[in-house]
Amino acid sequence: MIRSLAALSLLVLAPAFTFAHEVTYTAVLTGDAEVPAISSPGTGTATVTVDLDLATMRVQADFSGLDGNVTAAHIHCCTPPGGNVGVATPTPTFPGFPSGVTSGTYDMTFDLSLDTSYNAGFITNHGGTVGSAMTDLIAGLDAGEAYLNIHTSTVGSGEIRGLLRAVPEPTGGMLALSGALMCGILRKRWAS
Template sequence: MLSNRMIPIKMLVLLGMALAFTLPLTTSCSEDDSNPIINTSMFDVSGVLNAQSEVPPVISVATGSLSGTYDGDINLLTYSITWSNLTGAASAMHFHGPAAPGVSASPTLTIQGFPAAAAGSYSSQATLTEDQERQLLDGNWYLNIHTPTNPNGEIRGQVQTNLK
């Protein structure tokens, strides 16, 4: 008699173990597997720099670009900047904000360690504050590269962010 009662209990234990292994697998799947999970905290960062975007515009054939990513989970901005044809060596680089296109603002993030050259590239990363993150994601930052000939900035580009 005792062994007859043990069979259903053993079956329940085995069934419970089987469920323990399958539940984590089934709960991680969405109801509609055609819709992948989207990370809402990763952003592509980009910008096109030119002299006409300076305020006021300056005369220069220099151009530049910004590319990178922003991870909102850890507030990490990772970026690469390239520039060419400056009137002289780059003397300063900053992210400025908050500012819409055509509006000037104070530097909010100073870039250090870049090569002082009329053409070059530089990559780095920075941890942003909550205010800086809000400004960046709202489109209210611009990147500015300064030279001795144009100490207020030779090329400027508004920073764009797009959800990955």
């Protein structure tokens, strides 16, 4: 019985230790989030997932209702909320981002170990190497100092944007507690 319980505990807790080292950031994109704020019927969402083991960054975005046609989209970093700062990712726009439209979707994964995943000025201003640029971009994302911005023909400085915030993940302690509770419930059932 104890062996069965130990084996079950391992099965319940093992997934907590096998996940890739990923951090997910999300943002709601609005005109109100622009600095200064603007009036736009446009809205959107963005999800950025950084895999620290693979050194990749997946950017997903959905947007609609823009006043103007999209001319560019990218991530700006690193400034406290309410500020404006230079572009960290490729310029003038993300490769393959929908252009000339007022609504669309985007999904692209970038290799953060390549200089083509950054604006050259960002690399220069953040230590001069791809490694230092990657470190600063991730630190900016973690600190809530990066935002995704969609620029349009109507508002060249940006029609909608959103501050990227880390999505809280369950902690190891919470996962262990969940596993222990599950084992306790199953132990009671087996004892009955």
